[in-house]
Amino acid sequence: MAKQKLDIFIIDDDPHLAEMLLLHFEDLGYSCQSAQSGRQAKEKLAGLKPKIFFLDQHLPDTLGITLLPELKDMYPETPVLMITGKHDMELAIEAIKLGATDYIHKPIDIEELNASVEKCLSPKRTKKDMTITTHDEKAGEPRIIGSSRKMIDVVKQIALASTNDATVLIQGETGTGKELVAKAIHYHSGKEGAFLAVNCGAIVENLLESEMFGHEKGAFTGAAERKEGKFALAQNGTLFLDEIGELSPKLQSKLLRVLQEGTFERVGGSETLTTNAHIVAATHRDLDQMIADGLFREDLMYRLKIMTVHVPPLRERVEDIKLLTPYLLAKINQKIGKNITGMTDDAYYKLEAHSWPGNVRELENVLTRACAMNRTGIISADQIVIEYGADSAGAHDLDHEAIPLVSLEELERRHVTKTLERTGGHKGQACDILGISRPALDRKIKKFKIQL
Structure with missing residues (x-):
C-alpha cells in the first residue's frame, strides 16, 4: 500500500x-x-x-x-x-x-x-x-559559546567543515575567536593527528619558512640539525595558519604549491615531501582588497576559500554576552584564584552597552580586571572599567556635548535603527531588546522607513 x-x-x-x-x-x-x-x-x-x-x-x-x-x-x-x-x-x-x-x-x-x-x-x-559523515568524539572539546543566530550559523559551518578535508578560510575581526573555531573543526573531524598552529604575522619571513616547511642541517646560520616543519608534523591532523594575509609573496607561492599538489621541500633540501594535513587558515584582513592592491595572490585566495566561516564581532551578537560572561568568569576564577559567583544587572547592562572593538578578547580582559578588584564575589557596575580609544564608538557615546539635541521621535528612530543593526535585522531579538511586540516593531519600521 x-x-x-x-x-x-x-x-x-x-x-x-x-x-x-x-x-x-x-x-x-x-x-x-x-x-x-x-x-x-x-x-x-x-x-x-x-x-x-x-x-x-x-x-x-x-x-x-x-x-x-x-x-x-x-x-x-x-x-x-x-x-x-x-x-x-x-x-x-x-x-x-x-x-x-x-x-x-x-x-x-x-x-x-x-x-x-x-x-x-x-x-x-x-x-x-544532506549527506554528512559522523566521527568519533575525543576529550578536550573546544567550547563555542553563544545562542545568537549568527553563532548558530558558525556552528553549522564548523559541522560541515569537519566532515571533509576541503581547505577552510576563517574570517573575522581580531579577538573574535578564529583559532577556537579552527580547533573545533579539528576536534569534530575526529582526526588522529595533532592540531598545530602557526601565526604568519608573528615570525620574520626566514624563520616562518623554516617553521612551516622545516630545514636541513646547515641550511642557514644556526641550523645545527635537521628540523621538521609544521606541514610534516601535522600529518593526519590539522594545520592552522593564522593571519594568512601577512604571508610574503615568496611564501604565498610555496603555500599555493602545497595546496595544489600536497608537496614541499625543507629549506636547503631537495627531497620532495608530502602532507595530508587539513589546512585551515584565518585572517582579519580584507583579502579582496589586498588582491586589488597587489599584496595577495588571487589564485591562493581561491584555493583557501573552498569553505569559509565568518566569525561575527561581539557587537553583532550582544545577546551572547550573558552566556559568555559566566564561562569567562569561571575561566578567570581558575586562572587568578578568585571565587566570583555573579554580576549585578547594572554590570551586565554596562557590558551590553559597549561596542567591544576588541571583541571577546577585550571582554575577557575587562572581566579579569573586575575580578581582580572584587572582594565580595559579586561584580558591580563600578568594577566594569572600560577604556575607550580615541576612535571607539563608546568614546563618542560619552561625549554628550558633541551630540546635537534632537526630537524624541528622531531619538526613537535612531534607537530602533541601531537595535536592528546590532541584531543583524533579526526582528525577534530586536523586539526582546526594545520590549515591544512584532506588530509594533513592523509599524515603526514602516513609519521610520528603515531599510533592512
Whole structure:
C-alpha cells in the first residue's frame, strides 16, 4: 500500500506549540500532521511519507538527537529541522553531523522557520546538501559559546567543515575567536593527528619558512640539525595558519604549491615531501582588497576559500554576552584564584552597552580586571572599567556635548535603527531588546522607513 504524501510532520511533546505550528503552516497551504512522542511518531509514520520533519530535542520517551538517525535511515532524502529550547552549541554540531538540515531555537522565530522550510522544500535542493559523515568524539572539546543566530550559523559551518578535508578560510575581526573555531573543526573531524598552529604575522619571513616547511642541517646560520616543519608534523591532523594575509609573496607561492599538489621541500633540501594535513587558515584582513592592491595572490585566495566561516564581532551578537560572561568568569576564577559567583544587572547592562572593538578578547580582559578588584564575589557596575580609544564608538557615546539635541521621535528612530543593526535585522531579538511586540516593531519600521 502506497504511503500518504505529507508536507510537514511535527514531532514535539508541547501540544500548544504543535497546534500553533500546524495551524500556521496549514494556513500557508501545507499539509501537516504531528506526534507528541518518539513512539507515536513511528506509529504514524508507518503510513506517511513527509517532505520535511520538525523534531524537538526533548520528548517524553526519547531524545530528538537519538531519534534523528532513525528518521534519516527511514527517510534519507527528507530534511529534518531540529527544535530545542536549550542553547547547546555541541548539540547543534552533533545534530548537523547526524543529518539535521537546520537547528532552530525556542522561542521560535516564525519568519526564520518559514525561510528554513522554503529552503528545504525548494526543488533545487539535492541529496548532497544532506549527506554528512559522523566521527568519533575525543576529550578536550573546544567550547563555542553563544545562542545568537549568527553563532548558530558558525556552528553549522564548523559541522560541515569537519566532515571533509576541503581547505577552510576563517574570517573575522581580531579577538573574535578564529583559532577556537579552527580547533573545533579539528576536534569534530575526529582526526588522529595533532592540531598545530602557526601565526604568519608573528615570525620574520626566514624563520616562518623554516617553521612551516622545516630545514636541513646547515641550511642557514644556526641550523645545527635537521628540523621538521609544521606541514610534516601535522600529518593526519590539522594545520592552522593564522593571519594568512601577512604571508610574503615568496611564501604565498610555496603555500599555493602545497595546496595544489600536497608537496614541499625543507629549506636547503631537495627531497620532495608530502602532507595530508587539513589546512585551515584565518585572517582579519580584507583579502579582496589586498588582491586589488597587489599584496595577495588571487589564485591562493581561491584555493583557501573552498569553505569559509565568518566569525561575527561581539557587537553583532550582544545577546551572547550573558552566556559568555559566566564561562569567562569561571575561566578567570581558575586562572587568578578568585571565587566570583555573579554580576549585578547594572554590570551586565554596562557590558551590553559597549561596542567591544576588541571583541571577546577585550571582554575577557575587562572581566579579569573586575575580578581582580572584587572582594565580595559579586561584580558591580563600578568594577566594569572600560577604556575607550580615541576612535571607539563608546568614546563618542560619552561625549554628550558633541551630540546635537534632537526630537524624541528622531531619538526613537535612531534607537530602533541601531537595535536592528546590532541584531543583524533579526526582528525577534530586536523586539526582546526594545520590549515591544512584532506588530509594533513592523509599524515603526514602516513609519521610520528603515531599510533592512
